[in-house]
Amino acid sequence: MRLTLEEIAERLRLAHTGPPDLPITGVAAIESAAEGDISFVTDRKHQAELEQTGASAVIVFEGCDDCRLPHITSPNPYLSFVEVVNVFHPEPRPAPGVSGASVSPEAQVASSASVGALSYIEAGASVAADCVIYPQVYVGRNVKIGPGTIIKPNVSILDDTSIGKRCIIHSGTVIGSDGYGFIDDKGRHVKIPQIGNVEIGDDVEIGACVAVDRGTFGSTVIGSGCKIDNLVHVAHNVTVGENTLLVAQVGIAGSSSIGKHCILAGQVGVAGHISIGDNVIAASKAGIPRDLKEGSVVGGIPAVPVEVWRRQVAAMLRLPNLMKELKELKKQVEVLNERLSESES
Amino acid sequence: MRLTLEEIAERLRLAHTGPPDLPITGVAAIESAAEGDISFVTDRKHQAELEQTGASAVIVFEGCDDCRLPHITSPNPYLSFVEVVNVFHPEPRPAPGVSGASVSPEAQVASSASVGALSYIEAGASVAADCVIYPQVYVGRNVKIGPGTIIKPNVSILDDTSIGKRCIIHSGTVIGSDGYGFIDDKGRHVKIPQIGNVEIGDDVEIGACVAVDRGTFGSTVIGSGCKIDNLVHVAHNVTVGENTLLVAQVGIAGSSSIGKHCILAGQVGVAGHISIGDNVIAASKAGIPRDLKEGSVVGGIPAVPVEVWRRQVAAMLRLPNLMKELKELKKQVEVLNERLSESES
């Protein structure tokens, strides 16, 4: 593919500086860009990289005044660059149609959808327009998959799951497995039937090898705009608010609710039956045992406000020394005691 | 489906209070129950919910004396409720038979078993009566699957695995992958052949995306009645005792043994070659580096008795303050020293 600098600027609805007919044939990160590539620089901190790059053109931030390369100025250079990447590297899409898949006659597949070989679609399921179901996917009974959603190979979507528009679900992931619920009958664990489902909003992306359990009753809910990384566990009846980020290997126990626009960093654990407000941030590996108010920023096991956690970590480093100091101080106090007793006597 | 209050009470072999012919058409949690639903209340703490529920009838605990709704009294209301749920929502079962699967002529599949499309069953494998193998499952050489066991889509069961009666294995899970064993040959890691297998007892439920490795020699053993949550790792030659619960994202390193009736909460890690006694409970995120006696209750990294851990956590919170206090005390002792020296001179 080949576009001119002017053509790219027009697509971005932004101004350019430099030869309008400069040919651009690819995209690359600033440090690896070569002739023909367009790249980007987000802020003054990275401006020095403009001197060394091999890129033919760059997308720069507003106020980047001394860029000698042909450039396009953007209020959000990375976002503009992503638009250009999508032009040069459109997501490859299999042709519409069903071929080599096992599709129930009682399932509905839109004519513009693609269903890959060796996939299985159960009765009552519906696959909306422009969906791509890759090979070897399982779509259970009464599953609804919204328009434009992409399901990668070897994904399992169990009965009654509902998935919104433009979602992406990566390989190995399981949506709608049974929740982990048992009641004790004299030492024996009796299974609580898991008759709820999973409801996933629009524009949700779910990574590889993720497990989202169905509700026991009612639904496990993943809000629109959420992005879930690899190997995350979402238990039964959890609610995740819109645009929340669950980073890799996070685990959320049953019936907890996470607010909107939260960020739970890698390997965070959330206890069951708790409520986390909007805009909460948890540092990686945090263990969250109880409710957190809107806007909390926490870290540690158990999680505490991040500034407390930092002080704890700093204190921990001095702890062995502190032990010595205390011992020393005890001796001094003893000596003082003796001296005082002598002076008193 | 529609049953009367009396019919439900008879199935539960329990007494009822209220109109025998009251029609019940569904089940629901107490807070979301509507007309026609039966629900349940387990204890006095939740008794107030009886006032607000829309349920037509409830299963109540013994001693719940002022319930004005039609009700059934049970020594274990949740357990009785589960029985009713199973009546109204029987697990859907595909029809018996093999269709669209790739089954070795040297495999044995009982005529009452169901094998889904796109599943693969190797030579020497046997699938017993009333099993349900969902689509896209892999069943390796000489695998034995006991009567009534259910294997969900996209599960991989590798060679020589043995699974007992009435087990449930959820999607994405792998049973019998090679253990992680290597020996050093001058900086190069040489694979130790993993020629053992996995043996799973009866009534075991294993969640989604779980990995259970085969024994190096001998077996990795999951005892009857164990319930394993999503994304759990069980290494080679581990033994898990009967009725033990491994909650989500637990990891158990090689050759360790876990007792009966234990509970390892979410994200717990267990070191290799250690022994954990019966009835042990580990709080979530605990790291268990050494043997634990029967009945231990532990938390923390490394794990200590839970009351010690709680004191540590409390102490950690006061640690930054303690630093200040110690500093202050040092000053005071210095001043005392000077004053005493003056008074002595």
Place this chain on the structure above:
Amino acid sequence: MRLTLEEIAERLRLAHTGPPDLPITGVAAIESAAEGDISFVTDRKHQAELEQTGASAVIVFEGCDDCRLPHITSPNPYLSFVEVVNVFHPEPRPAPGVSGASVSPEAQVASSASVGALSYIEAGASVAADCVIYPQVYVGRNVKIGPGTIIKPNVSILDDTSIGKRCIIHSGTVIGSDGYGFIDDKGRHVKIPQIGNVEIGDDVEIGACVAVDRGTFGSTVIGSGCKIDNLVHVAHNVTVGENTLLVAQVGIAGSSSIGKHCILAGQVGVAGHISIGDNVIAASKAGIPRDLKEGSVVGGIPAVPVEVWRRQVAAMLRLPNLMKELKELKKQVEVLNERLSESES
């Protein structure tokens, strides 16, 4: 299978002591070996086990002078034993050829390779000599799989992945899923296209349910000789050096590089954009927030040198006591103060 002691010694190019024609029919660990088995003892610490074993012969360490059983002496008994295990238990290999798989006419499969039923191989993919692709595997567009590599059932290998020689990839694993990269557009997370790939060296083994993301641009790289355990997360643009071990449930965030010959123990987390030198060892559950020099041995959250961590752990155990001591000391100092004031007045 049946070999004589002499035949085994010859295969190992080692000397034997005992009847050359002693029949050996199997291999076993020392504690479970029976007549006909050969076993091994690695060092003097385990020498006592020679007295109790039922093995017919053993492979012993150099300097094991009083072994009364027929034996073979080896500079590395376990390594020699592994060679013998491989003779008695060769990895079963399906016959070469493609049967029941869905292979693009534009894919290349070597005639000595085996592709199992229900696998799917996309256009542009190549499967080299002696590979074994088990059933239900997905091999994406332009994937290259090197000679002798084994891919177990239900693995997903996404577009453009390159895998070297003699690798083993276990079931449920996903190679080349999209990296987790988003940019903020006024509260909305916009997907950064992930147009890089994954490059895996030679002799790499990857466990079950592992997720390795493709590079955003450029590659995620797993060096030759690496061994990755189950349920590990490797994010986009991570580089893992040769012969490094990533134990179960490790997570490595985006763009970090791990050196050669490192060991990251179970459940370790590594932050993004950091650099870990060669020969680093991290204790299980460590959280590594910043660069680590070659040869570092660390533990804790956040990770500190292991000897510091041990002191912290020991100090933590004494912390509640220390609190009491400090309180006591404060009282004493107060009393001293009063006494001194009295004596001064």
